[in-house]
Amino acid sequence: MAIRSCEALRSWGPPLVSSIKLRNKPFRNCKFSVQNCVVSADESRKLVLEVREKLEKEHFSLQVGKNGRDDEDMIYWFLKDRKFSVDEAVAKLTKAIKWRQEFGVSELSENLVKNIAETGKAYVHDFLDVNDRPVLVVVASKHLPATHDPIDNEKLCVFLIEKALSKLPAGKEQILGIFDLRGFGMDNADLKFLTFMFDVFYYYYPKRLSEVLFVEAPFVFKPIWQLAKPLLKSYASLVKFCSVETVRNEYFTEATLPDSFRG
Structure with a gap:
């Protein structure tokens, strides 16, 4: 450059x-x-x-x-x-x-991604975080690459990015990503989809991703991250490994905390 x-x-x-x-x-x-x-x-x-x-x-x-x-x-x-x-x-x-x-992208709709969305593998949270950022949550244990159509996964990913960006408050520019890695196993591993997601942000939604939380990453996830990290370019620096407690205490209030992180 x-x-x-x-x-x-x-x-x-x-x-x-x-x-x-x-x-x-x-x-x-x-x-x-x-x-x-x-x-x-x-x-x-x-x-x-x-x-x-x-x-x-x-x-x-x-x-x-x-x-x-x-x-x-x-x-x-x-x-x-x-x-x-x-x-x-x-x-x-x-x-x-x-x-x-x-x-x-302009043709994506709730109805079009309804079936894959009903797996609960990913969603846009109803509330903003404490920094007024829309929140995109991925539940890794519900991602089953051997069962789910990869094209459906990609459409859901892009649809949810668009949905999260549509929730940006005035003056705000970026969203928060949360990967809930509790219960993650090798059946959920999908390096290709992970790189697709970050490539979409890098090439087509630049600077829109503020931070990515990897929550309660199990030991089995570590070698996958080592393979993925070089492929994610500068976005790898946005990743923060943290606990459920950190999500509760640092990113949400009691009223805005996602239900899956309560209790």
């Missing part, structure tokens, strides 16, 4: 494009270019438009509308992820938009 010494904007969330249009003052300590010059709101706006124009010119067949090549909030999010490199943002956005079309 050609960009050096880049400090990411901390306070700009997805709806930031409209605010770019209104602000003319540069943000403090925001350096994005190879020359380390401060990028003002106007300059950031220009970068968003530059990406949009390149996508229209070079990738005209990509869909438009929400999560399409002209979605300026999405463009900004990927620019921020790529430290405001236009070429890198265009490349990653192109891949992400094509994937959304091919995977059929």
Whole structure:
């Protein structure tokens, strides 16, 4: 990557494009270019438009509308992820938009994933955590790769990511992932699906995953983690091994704690 010494904007969330249009003052300590010059709101706006124009010119067949090549909030999010490199943002956005079309993300629904969701293997919790993050819970003992269709697993995964992101409060940008590893055995091991999940976040939902809790990981899980860790790229650093007690005391209140972590 050609960009050096880049400090990411901390306070700009997805709806930031409209605010770019209104602000003319540069943000403090925001350096994005190879020359380390401060990028003002106007300059950031220009970068968003530059990406949009390149996508229209070079990738005209990509869909438009929400999560399409002209979605300026999405463009900004990927620019921020790529430290405001236009070429890198265009490349990653192109891949992400094509994937959304091919995977059929916009067609996913509660009814479509109903059967696999009823296994209870994963769900979006009804309440936010103490940091106001939507919570995606995976119950590893209910994941049976020899029985469940891997395509159904992938559709449920993406559907729940979309659902969790739809619950983001104003000003919040990231979600919390919890892997409940109690009762995990070799029948539940699925390195391919684990890497699929993290790849989806890395390539298509960058910077949306704040933290991942591996709760009560048994001894049998450790060698699987050693195999998976190098495949997860930078997301491996988001993983925290912890106890049920930690989940109760540090991430939820008594009123918002998931039922499976009570008692």
